[in-house]
Amino acid sequence: MMQAARQAVEYAAHALGFSALGIAPAQIDQGPGLQNWLAEGQHADMEWMVRHLPARMNPELVLPGVRSVIMLTYDYPRADSRCAPGKVARYAQGEDYHKLLAGKLADLDETLSFYGGQQRCFTDSGPVSERFFAARAGLGWIGRNGLLVRPRGGSYCFLASILTTLELPYDSPMPNRCGTCRRCEQACPTAALHDRTCDARRCLSYWTIEAKQEMPPDIRAAQGEHLYGCDACQEVCPWNRPRPDDKPVDPHLLMPAPFAALSPQVLAELSPTEFESLFAGTPIRRIGLPHLQANAAGITNKPG
Ligand code: B12
Ligand code: SF4
Ligand code: SF4
Incomplete structure (x- = not known):
């Protein structure tokens, strides 16, 4: 019966465009990594991470009776589609993935309910250690860049998680294949990577997206072309x-042509109406116009 549930959810996930699925037991020691990271203040001002800690460490608090965590990957583009200066992270080039994946996860929830399961589904939105469970579910390993890296497909993917009360057949973790490579650590413009995670206080992703305060001068100096x-x-x-053998990615995640060609100078001068019409329904809208303008100004105001 539980093998049948696994086959059904795998089949449905594949049909919905997920690139892989793996399953881990829910009650499993996650180690001290997250607590230590928080205790050192590496979360900067993301205080919600502290509030989530008990639930992150104990999935039972998220879904009573939880037995398994189903982890899924959904690929986003590998190519940087911007033709104007100013770099936008690949995951954020198209539509908002939270909305795109929510409907698909609801379909998988329905499939599992048919086998008697109760579920909670998340993608980057809930108190679940998504990278930890993805690695434990055998989807890849945690690279020195802190991300889930897959032997086929690398790290350019979203992770989504389904907590379920069903006890499903589990997968085994795979060995880490970073070897002696340290390219990611060496390439990080702000030296934010240590011990297979990044220190948000130094990470440009944090400063250009999440931060509620102004970028400090040393990070601004290292911003380079990073717009978002x-x-x-x-x-x-x-x-x-x-x-x-790369497969084409979901076209909803590709960058619309008008945005690809807008220079940081033009973005720094956008009106609220122009911002809405360009970015409604995209991850970029979340940061709001003033933050995008500050990021754009940080690129254009660099001494030549
Ligand atoms: C907070 C957060 C951020 C913060 C903090 C980054 C960080 N260091 O985690 C900021 C805003 C900086 C950020 C940036 C980015 N993020 Co982010 N982020 C998250 C979020 C919400 C929580 C991550 C977290 O808890 N971090 C704290 C660390 C300590 O916890 P952890 O990474 O889970 O670490 C656990 C495991 O790694 C494990 N562990 C550590 N070492 C080892 C070793 C072994 C052997 C094992 C088994 C386990 C293990 O222990 C830890 C505790 O459980 C997750 C979604 C989620 N709910 O998980 C997305 C998530 C990690 N982010 C994601 C992405 C795409 C990014 C960016 C690439 C976006 C971008 N292009 O700008 C960057 C990459 C930065 C980087 N190199 O990590 C994806 C990653 C996909 C993938 N392939 O791994 C996620 C999973 C969102 C999603 N659902 O798709 N992010
Ligand atoms: S150490 Fe090398 S292989 Fe491992 S994540 Fe970094 S760049 Fe990739
Ligand atoms: S600043 Fe953050 S996202 Fe950029 S290379 Fe460093 S760790 Fe990775």
């Missing part, structure tokens, strides 16, 4: 090189 997010620690990863 940062892929520097992924661009250099050998596992992200294009492969002949």
Whole structure:
């Protein structure tokens, strides 16, 4: 019966465009990594991470009776589609993935309910250690850039999680294949990577997206062309090189042509109406116009 539930959810996930699925037991020691990271203040001002800690450490608090965590990957583009200066992280080039994946996860929830399961589904939105469970579910390993890296497909993917009360057949973790490579650590413009995670206080992704305060001068000096997010620690990863068997990605995640061509100078001068019409329904809208303008100004105001 539980093998049948696994087959059904795998089949449905594949049909919905997920690139892989793995399953881990829910009650499993996650180690001290997250607590230590928080205790050192590496979360900067993301205080919600502290509030989530008990639930992150104990999935039972998120879904009573939870037995399994189903982890899924959904691929986003490997190519940087901007033709104007100013880099936008690949994950944020198209539509908002939270909305795109929510409907698909609701379909998988329905499939599992048919087998008697109760579920809670998340993608980057809930108190679940998504990278930890993805690695434990055998989808890849945690690279020195802190991300889940897959032997086929590298790290350019979203993770989504389904907590379920069903006890499903589990997968085994795979060995770490970073070897002696340290390209990601060397490529990080702000030296934010240590011990297979990044220190948000130094990470350009944090400063260009999440931060509620002004970028400090040393980070501003290292901002380079980064307009929204940062892929520097992924661009250099050998596992992200294009492969002949790469499948086309969901067209909803591709960058619309008008945005691809807008220079940081033009973005810094956008009106609220123009901002809405360009970015409604995209991850970029979340940061709001003033933050995008500050990021754009940080690129254009650099001494030549
Ligand atoms: C907070 C957060 C951020 C913060 C903090 C970054 C960080 N260091 O985690 C900021 C805003 C900086 C950020 C940036 C980015 N993020 Co982010 N982020 C998150 C979020 C919400 C929580 C991550 C977290 O808890 N971090 C704290 C660390 C300590 O916890 P952890 O990474 O889960 O670490 C656990 C494991 O790694 C494990 N562990 C550590 N070492 C080892 C070793 C072994 C052997 C094992 C088994 C386990 C293990 O222990 C830890 C505790 O459980 C997750 C979604 C989620 N709910 O998980 C997305 C998430 C990690 N982010 C994601 C992405 C795409 C990014 C960016 C690439 C976006 C961009 N292009 O700008 C960058 C990459 C930065 C980087 N190199 O990490 C994806 C990653 C996809 C992938 N392939 O891994 C996620 C999963 C969102 C999603 N659902 O798709 N992010
Ligand atoms: S996202 Fe950029 S700043 Fe953050 S750890 Fe990776 S390379 Fe460094
Ligand atoms: S760049 Fe090298 S060290 Fe970093 S994640 Fe990729 S393989 Fe691992």
